[in-house]
Amino acid sequence: MKTADLMITGAHLLTMEGKGVGYIPDGAIAITGSTIAAAGPTSEITRHFTAHRTIDGTGKIVMPGFIDAHMHTGLTLIRGVAQDMNDWMQKGIWPFARHLTTEDKKLGSMVNIIEGLQAGTTTFGDYNDHMPTLAENYERIGARAVVTEMVNEMPETIAELEVGDLYPFDTAVGEEKRQRNVELLEKYPFREKGRIVALSGPQGPDMMSLELLKDMQNLAEEHGTKLHMHVAQGDREIGQMEKRYGKRSIPFLEEHGFLNDRLLAVHLTEAKDEETATVAKSGAGLIYCAGSIGIIDGLVPPMLTFLENGGRACLGSDQAPGNNCNQMFNEMKMAALLNKVKRKSPTVFNATLALRSATIEGARVLGLENEIGSLSPGKKADVIVIDGEQPSLFPVLTDPIRNIVPNLVYSARGHEVEMSIIDGTIVMEDRQIQTVDAKEAVQKAQKAADDLSVRAADDLKKADSDILEMVREGML
Amino acid sequence: MKTADLMITGAHLLTMEGKGVGYIPDGAIAITGSTIAAAGPTSEITRHFTAHRTIDGTGKIVMPGFIDAHMHTGLTLIRGVAQDMNDWMQKGIWPFARHLTTEDKKLGSMVNIIEGLQAGTTTFGDYNDHMPTLAENYERIGARAVVTEMVNEMPETIAELEVGDLYPFDTAVGEEKRQRNVELLEKYPFREKGRIVALSGPQGPDMMSLELLKDMQNLAEEHGTKLHMHVAQGDREIGQMEKRYGKRSIPFLEEHGFLNDRLLAVHLTEAKDEETATVAKSGAGLIYCAGSIGIIDGLVPPMLTFLENGGRACLGSDQAPGNNCNQMFNEMKMAALLNKVKRKSPTVFNATLALRSATIEGARVLGLENEIGSLSPGKKADVIVIDGEQPSLFPVLTDPIRNIVPNLVYSARGHEVEMSIIDGTIVMEDRQIQTVDAKEAVQKAQKAADDLSVRAADDLKKADSDILEMVREGML
Numbered sequence: 001m002k003t004a005d006l007m008i009t010g011a012h013l014l015t016m017e018g019k020g021v022g023y024i025p026d027g028a029i030a031i032t033g034s035t036i037a038a039a040g041p042t043s044e045i046t047r048h049f050t051a052h053r054t055i056d057g058t059g060k061i062v063m064p065g066f067i068d069a070h071m072h073t074g075l076t077l078i079r080g081v082a083q084d085m086n087d088w089m090q091k092g093i094w095p096f097a098r099h100l101t102t103e104d105k106k107l108g109s110m111v112n113i114i115e116g117l118q119a120g121t122t123t124f125g126d127y128n129d130h131m132p133t134l135a136e137n138y139e140r141i142g143a144r145a146v147v148t149e150m151v152n153e154m155p156e157t158i159a160e161l162e163v164g165d166l167y168p169f170d171t172a173v174g175e176e177k178r179q180r181n182v183e184l185l186e187k188y189p190f191r192e193k194g195r196i197v198a199l200s201g202p203q204g205p206d207m208m209s210l211e212l213l214k215d216m217q218n219l220a221e222e223h224g225t226k227l228h229m230h231v232a233q234g235d236r237e238i239g240q241m242e243k244r245y246g247k248r249s250i251p252f253l254e255e256h257g258f259l260n261d262r263l264l265a266v267h268l269t270e271a272k273d274e275e276t277a278t279v280a281k282s283g284a285g286l287i288y289c290a291g292s293i294g295i296i297d298g299l300v301p302p303m304l305t306f307l308e309n310g311g312r313a314c315l316g317s318d319q320a321p322g323n324n325c326n327q328m329f330n331e332m333k334m335a336a337l338l339n340k341v342k343r344k345s346p347t348v349f350n351a352t353l354a355l356r357s358a359t360i361e362g363a364r365v366l367g368l369e370n371e372i373g374s375l376s377p378g379k380k381a382d383v384i385v386i387d388g389e390q391p392s393l394f395p396v397l398t399d400p401i402r403n404i405v406p407n408l409v410y411s412a413r414g415h416e417v418e419m420s421i422i423d424g425t426i427v428m429e430d431r432q433i434q435t436v437d438a439k440e441a442v443q444k445a446q447k448a449a450d451d452l453s454v455r456a457a458d459d460l461k462k463a464d465s466d467i468l469e470m471v472r473e474g475m476l
Numbered sequence: 477m478k479t480a481d482l483m484i485t486g487a488h489l490l491t492m493e494g495k496g497v498g499y500i501p502d503g504a505i506a507i508t509g510s511t512i513a514a515a516g517p518t519s520e521i522t523r524h525f526t527a528h529r530t531i532d533g534t535g536k537i538v539m540p541g542f543i544d545a546h547m548h549t550g551l552t553l554i555r556g557v558a559q560d561m562n563d564w565m566q567k568g569i570w571p572f573a574r575h576l577t578t579e580d581k582k583l584g585s586m587v588n589i590i591e592g593l594q595a596g597t598t599t600f601g602d603y604n605d606h607m608p609t610l611a612e613n614y615e616r617i618g619a620r621a622v623v624t625e626m627v628n629e630m631p632e633t634i635a636e637l638e639v640g641d642l643y644p645f646d647t648a649v650g651e652e653k654r655q656r657n658v659e660l661l662e663k664y665p666f667r668e669k670g671r672i673v674a675l676s677g678p679q680g681p682d683m684m685s686l687e688l689l690k691d692m693q694n695l696a697e698e699h700g701t702k703l704h705m706h707v708a709q710g711d712r713e714i715g716q717m718e719k720r721y722g723k724r725s726i727p728f729l730e731e732h733g734f735l736n737d738r739l740l741a742v743h744l745t746e747a748k749d750e751e752t753a754t755v756a757k758s759g760a761g762l763i764y765c766a767g768s769i770g771i772i773d774g775l776v777p778p779m780l781t782f783l784e785n786g787g788r789a790c791l792g793s794d795q796a797p798g799n800n801c802n803q804m805f806n807e808m809k810m811a812a813l814l815n816k817v818k819r820k821s822p823t824v825f826n827a828t829l830a831l832r833s834a835t836i837e838g839a840r841v842l843g844l845e846n847e848i849g850s851l852s853p854g855k856k857a858d859v860i861v862i863d864g865e866q867p868s869l870f871p872v873l874t875d876p877i878r879n880i881v882p883n884l885v886y887s888a889r890g891h892e893v894e895m896s897i898i899d900g901t902i903v904m905e906d907r908q909i910q911t912v913d914a915k916e917a918v919q920k921a922q923k924a925a926d927d928l929s930v931r932a933a934d935d936l937k938k939a940d941s942d943i944l945e946m947v948r949e950g951m952l
Binding site for chain 2: 021414
């Protein structure tokens with residue numbers, strides 16, 4: 001008989017092992033230190049384990065925590081300021097973004113992390129300017145994070161360009177950001193697979209010189225990590241690439257040796273079918289941000305085409321001023337629904353694919369499949385407990401039809417998650433985050449947001465966006 | 477100085493009056509009995525009113541409760557049993573539905589009502605078989621309801637037909653259901669505009685004889701109420717109409733005088749553009765069920781085309797085994813996103829249209845615009861209080877960009893609603909429903925669902941649906 005630190009018994013287990021969801025009725029999990037010691041039928045687990053603390057999981061659903069592979073939590077202070085409009089980045093985001101201080105980003109980021117945690121996200125794929133500072137939030141709150149500095153060579157004056165102008169590059173800007181990415185890579189080595197690991201982060205092929213882009217790839221190779229990059233994310237990017245190089249993004253990246261299993265390609269919104277196939281076949285992973293691209297562009301990126309070409313894909317919630325929420329229940333439902341509608345078929349994207357894309361496939365895309373993504377002995381104990389007696393999950397049926405997965409994906413909203421265990425530590429219990437004061441975090445960040453609105457007011461008026469017009473007319 | 481029963485002060489008020497959302501900063505509302513006595517700036521309201529109870533609304537968003545214009549709460553016992561599959565109704569729903577007792581429907585319905593209430597729905601447009609029994613739930617829980625008996629002439633053996641066979645009609649079935657609709661109309665007269673009112677409910681033009689259809693319209697006229705009917709809801713319906721009458725649904729209804737402002741047309745999924753225009757111009761209202769039709773069919777019904785032709789439209793959440801959730805935060809986001817994607821444009825369906833479609837436009841479509849849908853003196857006090865300090869609504873900005881409405885529509889999930897006032901009575905406070913024991917309702921209904929699964933097992937195996945195959949293969 002072994003003694004685990006924590007055991008949950010009698011639950012509906014979704015291990016996410018195998019091809020489906022790895023359902024085990026009356027299942028149990030034992031956790032020792034930061035690791036899953038065992039997962040299986042309760043009768044079997046309790047034959048081999050006792051525990052310092054045992055939680056009765058009757059009526060609960062126990063599964064791996066969600067992996068949100070692509071977020072920009074540093075933009076949370078401007079959630080909801082750029083919706084339902086054209087020229088989202090240029091007229092919506094930039095007039096605010098240039099006034100965001102690093103401290104602003106850190107305060108907003110904490111609220112965003114809390115939002116995700118409260119809805120079952122345990123791994124945050126966070127991609128920001130000044131990421132070493134923002135990463136302190138993850139150290140404090142105790143969440144798993146895959147952190148990337150967002151590296152580009154774009155000067156601050158970018159907000160003053162006309163839509164469509166070719167971006168000027170500033171090597172000093174690039175060098176400073178690259179240095180921060182190096183700092184991250186050294187502090188959170190990907191090879192060590194700690195609770196926080198770092199990736200190399202060229203923001204996009206359009207946003208830096210080819211020289212720096214190659215250098216970022218060298219950095220990734222040197223540190224044995226992934227290259228996390230927006231690829232074909234919008235017509236804006238394609239326009240820049242064609243103007244600068246006479247090539248679309250994907251042929252350009254292929255020519256210069258960027259398409260391989262080191263690449264995490266984000267979005268592919270503007271990729272043609274044959275370009276999508278090229279990326280998929282190269283071994284690169286795709287991070288699909290369903291809600292964000294749906295709202296910002298009214299488009300459905302080619303995740304299904306990517307999968308059909310043998311690619312590996314997962315989900316990300318992107319940034320608050322564009323999605324606008326950051327939690328995986330939204331992403332799963334959006335991914336399934338938007339693809340059903342894209343192909344006019346109810347069967348093309350099912351709940352199982354959605355749930356896998358938010359768990360085990362996320363782990364695989366990030367290169368962390370030996371650490372997270374399923375309830376498998378030896379993996380890190382990133383586990384969530386969901387209250388199956390919430391009305392939105394009612395009823396829980398198991399035979400002959402088992403409806404747990406469809407109801408998690410299509411009906412649950414996030415508040416059903418009552419406990420989050422990360423790296424073996426209970427970070428949320430009874431829906432209360434244990435490591436930070438959530439209310440205080442919101443209130444502190446709200447003050448910063450109020451100040452930001454004052455500082456950005458002139459630039460916002462100058463940008464004269466659709467949304468400002470709507471406010472003026474009393475429509476918002 | 478007048479004395480109100482209840483006053484909420486210092487809140488962000490979304491009155492939903494005027495063309496937009498009727499935003500009032502630092503706003504207050506006074507409620508006397510079941511009625512809104514006043515709504516406006518706090519300074520003005522407190523000059524004229526004191527109250528028996530005053531709630532500090534600082535940091536809260538106060539708005540009219542949501543109107544869910546079309547639901548089938550009687551099917552909640554089978555939530556999640558028919559997703560991601562073909563022949564949804566025939567192979568997914570019917571094998572279960574024939575075993576659902578009236579008591580089953582009532583137990584499931586209560587859980588569904590609780591789910592909606594907890595997410596801010598105050599008016600439930602409920603459409604069921606045996607509605608007089610289900611309506612008792614609304615009496616007990618204290619919610620507003622617009623109730624309709626689902627009348628058809630389809631025998632119980634319908635589940636045994638092959639997909640595509642013409643339905644036989646059974647006049648005895650029709651007469652029994654019609655009688656229940658009459659009972660509803662007499663018990664809850666629409667003209668009296670009480671907390672519960674009844675509509676006339678032919679289930680669809682394909683599901684009964686023309687004779688009964690005309691009779692249902694006569695009933696509606698006699699009782700001064702609306703005719704609530706599924707129209708062009710799927711290729712299944714169009715196929716039946718063409719086989720039986722040699723006509724598609726909308727030309728058939730036009731020919732026989734059903735297209736007018738008495739009609740609440742639900743779905744129009746299969747309507748051609750010119751048919752949609754015909755219905756819109758007739759004065760009939762449209763209830764658009766974004767999530768349900770997206771999941772069941774992978775389609776986006778023509779709400780925008782309907783509006784462009786001068787029609788009036790609102791939102792409904794339809795049934796649990798098809799959406800699968802029943803709350804308006806989901807419907808608002810789905811309606812906006814699916815239409816953006818349908819038209820490949822971020823601006824075609826904005827957050828304001830979504831919020832209006834879930835409040836004031838719902839009232840107009842239902843013919844209750846003088847009673848509900850906005851915070852206007854003299855209207856019924858159906859009011860919700862939303863916690864603006866929840867991370868998902870962070871930050872709340874008001875100047876120069878006001879982001880409350882985008883964040884309600886695109887980020888909020890439902891749990892942000894902390895208080896619900898219906899007909900002047902606080903039905904939910906601190907997220908706890910005051911009138912029924914929510915946990916007990918779920919547990920009682922779960923037992924019934926377990927029993928149902930046993931009774932339906934043979935029919936489910938016979939139907940051999942896609943979802944059963946997925947369960948067998950361990951995919952669910």
